[in-house]
Amino acid sequence: MSVASSSSTEGAAPLAPRSARVRLTATWLVAPGLAFLAVFFLYPVASLLFLSVTDPEGGGWSLRSFARIASTDVYLRVLGITFRVAGSTAVLSLLIGYPLAYWIASLSEAVRNRALLFVVVPFWTSYLVKTFAWMLILGRNGVINKLLMGAHVVDGPLPLLQNEFGVMVGMVHSMVPLAVITMLPVLTSIDRRLVSAAQTLGASPSHAFWMVYFKLSLPGVTAAGLLVFISSLGFFIVPAFLGGPQQTMLAQLIITQISELLNWSFAGALAVMMLATALAAFWIYDRVFGMSSISGGASVETDGKLRRVGIEALALLASASEALAAGARAVLGRRVTAGLLPAASWLIIAFLVLPTLLVIPIGFTSSEFLSFPPPGYSVRWFDTYFSSPLWIAATLRSFGVAFATALVSTVIGAAAAIALAGSRTRFGGAIFAFFLAPMIVPRVVIAVGMFYLFARLGLVATNTGLVIGHSVLALPFTVVTVTAILKTYDPRLDQAAATLGANRARTLAYVTVPIIRGGLVAAFLFAFITSFDELTIAIFISGGIATTLPKQMWDDMILQLNPTLAAVSTVVFVVVTALLLVAQRLRRTA
Amino acid sequence: MSKTTLETTRRGLLTAAGGLAAAIAAPGLIGRAAAATQITVADPGGPFGPAFRKAFYDPFEKATGNKVVNVAREAEPTAQFKAMVETKSYIWDVCTLTLSARDILAKQGLLEPIGFGRNEAPKLMPEAISENWMGTDVYSTVFAYRTDRVKTPLNSWADFFDVEKFPGRRSMRKNPIDSLEQALLADGVPLDKLYPLDVERAFKKLNAIKPHIAVWWTGGAQTTQLLQSGEVDIITGWNARFQAAIDGGTPAKIVWNQGLYSIEGWSIPKGCPRADVARAFIKFCSDPERQAAITEGLAYGPTNLDAYKTIPAKRAEDLPTSPNNLKKMAIADENWWSANRAAVTERFNSWILS
Numbered sequence: 001m002s003v004a005s006s007s008s009t010e011g012a013a014p015l016a017p018r019s020a021r022v023r024l025t026a027t028w029l030v031a032p033g034l035a036f037l038a039v040f041f042l043y044p045v046a047s048l049l050f051l052s053v054t055d056p057e058g059g060g061w062s063l064r065s066f067a068r069i070a071s072t073d074v075y076l077r078v079l080g081i082t083f084r085v086a087g088s089t090a091v092l093s094l095l096i097g098y099p100l101a102y103w104i105a106s107l108s109e110a111v112r113n114r115a116l117l118f119v120v121v122p123f124w125t126s127y128l129v130k131t132f133a134w135m136l137i138l139g140r141n142g143v144i145n146k147l148l149m150g151a152h153v154v155d156g157p158l159p160l161l162q163n164e165f166g167v168m169v170g171m172v173h174s175m176v177p178l179a180v181i182t183m184l185p186v187l188t189s190i191d192r193r194l195v196s197a198a199q200t201l202g203a204s205p206s207h208a209f210w211m212v213y214f215k216l217s218l219p220g221v222t223a224a225g226l227l228v229f230i231s232s233l234g235f236f237i238v239p240a241f242l243g244g245p246q247q248t249m250l251a252q253l254i255i256t257q258i259s260e261l262l263n264w265s266f267a268g269a270l271a272v273m274m275l276a277t278a279l280a281a282f283w284i285y286d287r288v289f290g291m292s293s294i295s296g297g298a299s300v301e302t303d304g305k306l307r308r309v310g311i312e313a314l315a316l317l318a319s320a321s322e323a324l325a326a327g328a329r330a331v332l333g334r335r336v337t338a339g340l341l342p343a344a345s346w347l348i349i350a351f352l353v354l355p356t357l358l359v360i361p362i363g364f365t366s367s368e369f370l371s372f373p374p375p376g377y378s379v380r381w382f383d384t385y386f387s388s389p390l391w392i393a394a395t396l397r398s399f400g401v402a403f404a405t406a407l408v409s410t411v412i413g414a415a416a417a418i419a420l421a422g423s424r425t426r427f428g429g430a431i432f433a434f435f436l437a438p439m440i441v442p443r444v445v446i447a448v449g450m451f452y453l454f455a456r457l458g459l460v461a462t463n464t465g466l467v468i469g470h471s472v473l474a475l476p477f478t479v480v481t482v483t484a485i486l487k488t489y490d491p492r493l494d495q496a497a498a499t500l501g502a503n504r505a506r507t508l509a510y511v512t513v514p515i516i517r518g519g520l521v522a523a524f525l526f527a528f529i530t531s532f533d534e535l536t537i538a539i540f541i542s543g544g545i546a547t548t549l550p551k552q553m554w555d556d557m558i559l560q561l562n563p564t565l566a567a568v569s570t571v572v573f574v575v576v577t578a579l580l581l582v583a584q585r586l587r588r589t590a
Numbered sequence: 591m592s593k594t595t596l597e598t599t600r601r602g603l604l605t606a607a608g609g610l611a612a613a614i615a616a617p618g619l620i621g622r623a624a625a626a627t628q629i630t631v632a633d634p635g636g637p638f639g640p641a642f643r644k645a646f647y648d649p650f651e652k653a654t655g656n657k658v659v660n661v662a663r664e665a666e667p668t669a670q671f672k673a674m675v676e677t678k679s680y681i682w683d684v685c686t687l688t689l690s691a692r693d694i695l696a697k698q699g700l701l702e703p704i705g706f707g708r709n710e711a712p713k714l715m716p717e718a719i720s721e722n723w724m725g726t727d728v729y730s731t732v733f734a735y736r737t738d739r740v741k742t743p744l745n746s747w748a749d750f751f752d753v754e755k756f757p758g759r760r761s762m763r764k765n766p767i768d769s770l771e772q773a774l775l776a777d778g779v780p781l782d783k784l785y786p787l788d789v790e791r792a793f794k795k796l797n798a799i800k801p802h803i804a805v806w807w808t809g810g811a812q813t814t815q816l817l818q819s820g821e822v823d824i825i826t827g828w829n830a831r832f833q834a835a836i837d838g839g840t841p842a843k844i845v846w847n848q849g850l851y852s853i854e855g856w857s858i859p860k861g862c863p864r865a866d867v868a869r870a871f872i873k874f875c876s877d878p879e880r881q882a883a884i885t886e887g888l889a890y891g892p893t894n895l896d897a898y899k900t901i902p903a904k905r906a907e908d909l910p911t912s913p914n915n916l917k918k919m920a921i922a923d924e925n926w927w928s929a930n931r932a933a934v935t936e937r938f939n940s941w942i943l944s
Contacts, residue, residue: 074940132815140759141820161821162805240808245764245942252808253939259669261932262694368838369818448669455677540670543681544632544661555635555662557811 030423033416033435033475041438041472044449049275052268065269075253075270079277082250085164085239086232089171093228094221096172096348097179101220103345104180105187112188113584117577118349119177123529124576125356127174128553129569131241132561133355133362134170135161136372138242143358143372166242171232176352178231179224181525182481185518186220189488206322210314219487222289223480226282230439230476233278250274251442258444271445278440282433356573363566370561381567391552391568398532398549401463405470405531410524412471413478418512420479421486432479439476443536446472451540461545469537474527481526485519627867628657632685634854635662637887645883646726650874656867665810668694675700675859683868687857689924690767690931692723695857697928702858705869711876711894715911717921718853718893724872725855727884728891730910730919731768732849734832738841739823747776747848750824751795753802758823760799761816764806766938767927768850769796772826775848785923789934793941806942817842833889833908844908849919851910853893885909891916 055062069075104115122130137143138160145157160166190213198208236251250270257267288306328337358372363381365374385391416435420428438446450469451460459465489512497507513520535550542551549572553565633642639660647658661682664670668691674680687695695701701722708719718725733750740758749756750772762769770787773795779788805822807813813827818835825832832844856875858868874880881892882900891911892898898906898913906912910919 072936072940074936074943077943078939135815135821136819139819139821240764241812245806248939248943256935259664259666260690261935262668262672262698263932264669266932369835370815371819444669448673451670451673452677455673455679460679461681539664540673543670543674544635544663545630545681547661551662557636561811561815 029415029419030431033412033479034431036412037434037438037472037475040450040453040468041446042434044453045441045446046449047452048264048445048449049268049272051265052272054265056263056265062265065266068266069269069273075250075273078248078250078253079273081246081248082233082274083277083281085167085171085235085247085249086229088164088168089175089232090225090229092168092172093175093179094225096351097176097183097224098221099341100176100345100348101180101183101187103341105184105190106192115349116181116184117580118353119180120525120580121353121356121573121577122173122177123525123533124573125359125569126533126550126553126565126572127237128535128550128557129359129565130174130355131170131238132370132565133358134166134173134242136358136362136370137354138166138169161242162244164243164247167239167247170238170242171235173352173355174238175228175232176348178526179228181522182224182227182484183217183220185481185485185516185522186223186488187217188518189485190216204318204322206325207315207318210318210321211311215311215314216488218289219484222285223484225289226285226436227439227477227480229281229285230278230436233274233440234442251444254442255444258448264448267445271442274442275437275440279433282436286429356569359566359569360573362563363568363570365563365566368562370563370566381563382571384564385567385571390547391564394547394549394552395568395572397463397466397546401466401470401548402528402531404463404467405474406524406527408467409471409474409478409527410520413475413523413527414482414516414520416475417479417482417486418508421483421489422491432483435479436476438472443473443534447536447540450537454541460541461543463546465541466538466546466548467531469541470531470534471527473534473537474530477526477530478523481523482516482519485516485522489516626655626657627864628659629683629864629867629871630681631658631660631856631871632663632667632682633660634665634686638662638686641884641887644887645880646871646875649880650871653874654867654870656871658871666691671695671859672698672700675861678861680859680862680864682859683862683864684856684858684871686726686854687723688854689852689922690927692720692855692857693924693928696720696722700860702860702862702865702868704856704858704872706873710873713878713894713896714876715853715893715895718855719876723855723857724876725853725893726875726881727855727888728851728853728893728910730829730846730849730851730891730915731826731922732829732832732844732846733772733824733826734817734835734842734844735824736817736820736840736842739820743843744824744845745847746845747772748778750826750845751776751799753799756824759804759821760802761805761807761813761822761825762799762803763826764808764942766934767931768826768922769938770934771850771922773799781848781920784920785926787926787930789930789937793937796941800942829908829910830889837889846910846915847918849910849915850922851891851916851919852922852924854890855893 052065053061053063055064100119104112104119107115125133135142139145140157140161142160144160148154148158192213194216195208195213198212199205203211234251236249236255239247239249240252254267254270254274257263257270325337328340361374362370362372364377364379365371366376366378366380367374420432447469454460454465459468493511493515494507497511502510533550534548535554538548538551539554542548544551549568553568556562556564631647633639639662643660647660650656651658663682663685667685667687671685672695674682692701703722704724708714708716711719715725715728733744735744735758740756742756744750744756750760753760762772770789770792771784773792774784774788775781777791777795805816807816807825807827810828810831813825814831814835816822817825817832818838818840829844829849832842836842836844856872858865858872862868876894878892878894878896879900881894882897884890885892885897885901885905889908891909892901893911895911901909907914910916
């Protein structure tokens, strides 16, 4: 890391071999990740995207697919919608997630862990089930409309579904946990005494927050914004079910081309268009928000003008919020305003757990349908679940595959993040973007490309194949999460360790890893969830033989959505919550 | 059966390794086919699994000694099918395909011949068998309405499009397939003169109903939910999805009149090493009694019309191919769609956004 750069600039002869060795070590850490993605992501996806420049009718070079995109405005419009929806989701998720993360970060560690359990609740309900839960909540005869009409607040049902509102509810709900968990390690690592120090030096509480705390939390915010934005680009089930025609997303059109029309050339062209635009967006994001602060050194320092504008904006925000806070205190009194943050946080948590709370009683329904409130109660759907070897096998496989995926991608991703944080290569940004690419490329493109590769390697319908496939998807999450926490890591600690005689490996094991533990845990969690809730890769790689839980749920939805889904979700929720509680207890006693 | 096995084995090997090799290898191969072979059958999953197990898989295992493992396939498994054949990793030996998927795959040469024709199963519907595919069940695109919300009974697509006379929240499929046909039928085009579709006229008619469509659905499971929860009152879709809601107690009625039916059936991936057993299995599924057995649990129509000899009259009412329902409907023309689908889909996507 910094040792490498400083010693190499000295250029003294006796140091030369050592610096070469150190640099080799840093490069080596990013190598497994790069090699892994090159083989299991770049190669299969590139060979599929390559089809976009061939003639769909009979091979040969051709730009016909791109000409077709240009010949109508429909694809550009859908691309615009996709970016609009992803952008609004990112902004809203940050606006909702930040206060919650701030509040959780301010709690004592024991309470914080318990509050976190609530935040991750939505993770343990399959997104298929969550989407249907929202339909039951927001529908014309849904929970909200029934309540409002029962209380005579409104005369007719409010249009909460099949529009932008419905899509935003569904997407923000899935993305707030991601935003919170990405920001949290950064927020908790901020020394709150700095805020007190600023106030001692005369800053108002608002100024102390915005100019000191918020500014220090920016790496977490930018990382969260990026992760949410990029994951939102690939959504299609939520917009298809909760939105109207105006919320058509590009991933849906690509899937239609791949699996219904079998026009892989055109699908490739659409995917190339989406990938290129997303990379352009990443580049702009990098320019505006100093995202290379994530990929490399502290670039906030580099751009003087932009930095001044940023600080002035923060100062303005501080003054505005100071006026607002003063107004609120005058109207509500000091005690009420002090309770505003916890109240808002609990409200957000209520929003996060609401669909799961709905799913549990539905699991106990006596009806054949997912409906709320259930007409009667029974355990028949739990019976169906526990007596089916298919369901049980799928559940066990999903847990196993998710655990292996989390392990593989956290190790590879953390190594890459550490290497990137230490190196000052100008390729840092490009390498970082490469690690993000699996999030941007539509999953069905990855899945089809992977199938061809895995068939040659004999990995189709194997657990190993699933773990590799899921690790490709999970890597972006682990790299970004660990990078964000490393931003708060002081590289001088490495130097200190080196001075005291520790080699790189010892420094890593005894200094770096323990300090960034929070980020590693978050990365592990993300990777676990990514695998646990993944459907597209599972469909292709498992071929229906090595079935995972989401695949089994999907198969069960073929004719109708029966409450087994809710029962399964309930079981998973209970098991996971129990596991997390036990893990917490063990950590505390250890 | 053993005759077809022998013939096809020989044909496959002749092209691969020449006559001598065939003569040497054939006995061994036949021996293995006669001993238990395990085939993997990809069916539509969900309730199809147990219904097909009872009607097809178990009886086939009993009759031939071969094993059938069933897995659930995707709604449109064409991409997987293509990938499987091109990489020669035959994880499935038999797979359910819709007519459109069959045509797309057949055009790209990805299907194996099934080795028998209609003369060997004369009571099969003529549309239900081709060189490389045999239909097992007929589904129908119809519409249904909530009888508790819509007081005047609807009886035609003209009624569905008449929002003045038949008020109610409506839902259609976000797809040009079927939607165009429905618009033309509503506009007065007779059922037997639908194809080639008059696309201009269809979009003009669709323009009129567009503001009244509350939900554009995308997946079949969604239609059951929409009807059952009362999110909409009148909805287009596939008959068995609505039947599932009705069987579960939803007050709704299916309108069979002017319905468009289509067929799902078995195909074998090109070059499948267990194609002989797969062919025998498909032939086995053309049996009327086997087909009657699937209708006990699934509201799909058998393709072998002799099956109605054993299906109870009450159940026949809910099935698309019962004589009474079939005469009100026509088959959707896949040829027209395979030629025009890409362009019309693009136009439809653009139309729905504007």
